[in-house]
Amino acid sequence: MLPDYATYEQAIGLDWYEVDPNLRMLLDRLLTDPDDRTFAEGVVSRYGALVGRRIAARAEVSDKHGPVLVRYDRWGRDVGTVVHHSSWVENKADLVRRRVSPVDCRRRRAARSQPS
Numbered sequence: 438m439l440p441d442y443a444t445y446e447q448a449i450g451l452d453w454y455e456v457d458p459n460l461r462m463l464l465d466r467l468l469t470d471p472d473d474r475t476f477a478e479g480v481v482s483r484y485g486a487l488v489g490r491r492i493a494a495r496a497e498v499s500d501k502h503g504p505v506l507v508r509y510d511r512w513g514r515d516v517g518t519v520v521h522h523s524s525w526v527e528n529k530a531d532l533v534r535r536r537v538s539p540v541d542c543r544r545r546r547a548a549r550s551q552p553s
Contacts, residue, residue, distance in 0.1 A: 448489065448493065449489070449490075449493040449494050449497070450489065450490055450493075450494070451489045451490070452482075452485050452486040452489050452490065453485040453486075453488055453489035454481050454482050454484065454485025454486070454489075455482070455485060455486070456489075457485075460481060460485070464477050464478065464481065483535065487531060487532075487535060491528075491531055492528050492531060492532070495524035495525075495527055495528050496524075496528060498522065498524040499521075499522050499524045499525040499528065502522040502524070503522075504519050504520065504521045504522075504525070505519070505520045506518075506519055506520075507519070507520055
Protein backbone atom coordinates (compact mmCIF):
# COMPACT_ATOMS: atom_id res chain seq x y z
CA MET A 438 0.00 0.00 0.00
CA LEU A 439 1.35 3.37 -0.99
CA PRO A 440 1.62 6.15 1.58
CA ASP A 441 -0.77 9.06 1.70
CA TYR A 442 1.50 11.97 0.93
CA ALA A 443 -1.15 14.37 2.21
CA THR A 444 -0.14 13.35 5.73
CA TYR A 445 3.15 15.18 5.26
CA GLU A 446 3.04 18.92 5.81
CA GLN A 447 5.91 19.39 3.35
CA ALA A 448 8.54 17.38 1.54
CA ILE A 449 11.47 19.39 2.82
CA GLY A 450 13.10 17.64 5.73
CA LEU A 451 12.09 14.13 4.70
CA ASP A 452 14.29 11.39 3.34
CA TRP A 453 12.73 11.24 -0.12
CA TYR A 454 13.86 7.70 -0.81
CA GLU A 455 12.61 6.41 2.53
CA VAL A 456 9.11 7.88 2.18
CA ASP A 457 8.53 6.83 -1.43
CA PRO A 458 8.09 3.09 -1.94
CA ASN A 459 7.63 3.75 -5.67
CA LEU A 460 11.36 4.34 -5.95
CA ARG A 461 12.16 0.97 -4.36
CA MET A 462 9.66 -0.76 -6.62
CA LEU A 463 11.20 0.95 -9.64
CA LEU A 464 14.67 -0.26 -8.67
CA ASP A 465 13.31 -3.76 -8.14
CA ARG A 466 11.71 -3.76 -11.57
CA LEU A 467 14.62 -2.25 -13.51
CA LEU A 468 17.59 -3.82 -11.73
CA THR A 469 17.26 -7.59 -11.74
CA ASP A 470 20.92 -8.24 -10.96
CA PRO A 471 21.29 -8.36 -7.13
CA ASP A 472 24.68 -6.62 -7.22
CA ASP A 473 23.33 -3.78 -9.35
CA ARG A 474 20.30 -3.49 -7.07
CA THR A 475 22.47 -3.32 -3.94
CA PHE A 476 24.73 -0.73 -5.52
CA ALA A 477 21.79 1.40 -6.63
CA GLU A 478 20.15 1.13 -3.20
CA GLY A 479 23.23 2.64 -1.59
CA VAL A 480 23.43 5.51 -4.05
CA VAL A 481 19.73 6.33 -4.07
CA SER A 482 19.29 6.08 -0.30
CA ARG A 483 22.16 8.51 0.32
CA TYR A 484 20.80 10.81 -2.36
CA GLY A 485 17.24 10.74 -0.95
CA ALA A 486 18.39 11.81 2.49
CA LEU A 487 20.72 14.48 1.18
CA VAL A 488 18.23 16.00 -1.22
CA GLY A 489 15.20 15.83 1.03
CA ARG A 490 16.91 17.26 4.07
CA ARG A 491 19.60 19.68 2.89
CA ILE A 492 19.34 20.38 -0.81
CA ALA A 493 15.57 20.97 -0.92
CA ALA A 494 15.60 23.64 1.77
CA ARG A 495 18.37 25.57 0.05
CA ALA A 496 16.74 25.06 -3.35
CA GLU A 497 13.76 27.05 -2.11
CA VAL A 498 16.12 29.99 -1.56
CA SER A 499 17.98 29.42 -4.83
CA ASP A 500 14.72 29.42 -6.76
CA LYS A 501 13.87 32.86 -5.37
CA HIS A 502 17.35 34.24 -6.03
CA GLY A 503 18.39 33.03 -9.46
CA PRO A 504 21.76 33.53 -11.12
CA VAL A 505 22.76 37.04 -12.11
CA LEU A 506 24.78 37.97 -15.17
CA VAL A 507 27.42 40.55 -14.30
CA ARG A 508 28.35 42.05 -17.64
CA TYR A 509 30.94 44.60 -16.50
CA ASP A 510 33.39 44.96 -13.65
CA ARG A 511 33.66 48.21 -11.69
CA TRP A 512 36.01 49.66 -14.33
CA GLY A 513 33.58 49.01 -17.15
CA ARG A 514 35.40 46.03 -18.65
CA ASP A 515 33.21 43.31 -20.12
CA VAL A 516 33.59 40.31 -17.81
CA GLY A 517 30.42 38.31 -18.55
CA THR A 518 30.40 36.51 -15.20
CA VAL A 519 27.46 34.55 -13.79
CA VAL A 520 27.05 34.92 -10.04
CA HIS A 521 24.99 32.30 -8.21
CA HIS A 522 23.35 32.71 -4.83
CA SER A 523 25.34 31.13 -2.00
CA SER A 524 22.61 28.51 -1.44
CA TRP A 525 23.09 27.24 -5.00
CA VAL A 526 26.85 27.07 -4.51
CA GLU A 527 26.37 25.17 -1.22
CA ASN A 528 24.02 22.69 -2.90
CA LYS A 529 26.48 22.03 -5.68
CA ALA A 530 29.31 21.62 -3.17
CA ASP A 531 27.26 19.11 -1.15
CA LEU A 532 26.59 17.02 -4.24
CA VAL A 533 30.24 17.08 -5.31
CA ARG A 534 31.52 16.28 -1.79
CA ARG A 535 29.20 13.31 -1.54
CA ARG A 536 30.04 12.20 -5.07
CA VAL A 537 26.46 12.31 -6.23
CA SER A 538 26.76 12.66 -9.97
CA PRO A 539 25.99 10.36 -12.89
CA VAL A 540 29.63 10.37 -13.94
CA ASP A 541 30.86 9.33 -10.50
CA CYS A 542 28.23 6.59 -10.23
CA ARG A 543 29.33 5.19 -13.60
CA ARG A 544 32.97 5.27 -12.49
CA ARG A 545 32.21 3.46 -9.24
CA ARG A 546 30.14 0.85 -11.04
CA ALA A 547 32.91 0.30 -13.62
CA ALA A 548 35.54 -0.02 -10.87
CA ARG A 549 33.35 -2.51 -9.05
CA SER A 550 33.10 -4.70 -12.14
CA GLN A 551 36.88 -4.80 -12.67
CA PRO A 552 38.49 -8.08 -11.63
CA SER A 553 40.71 -7.75 -8.56
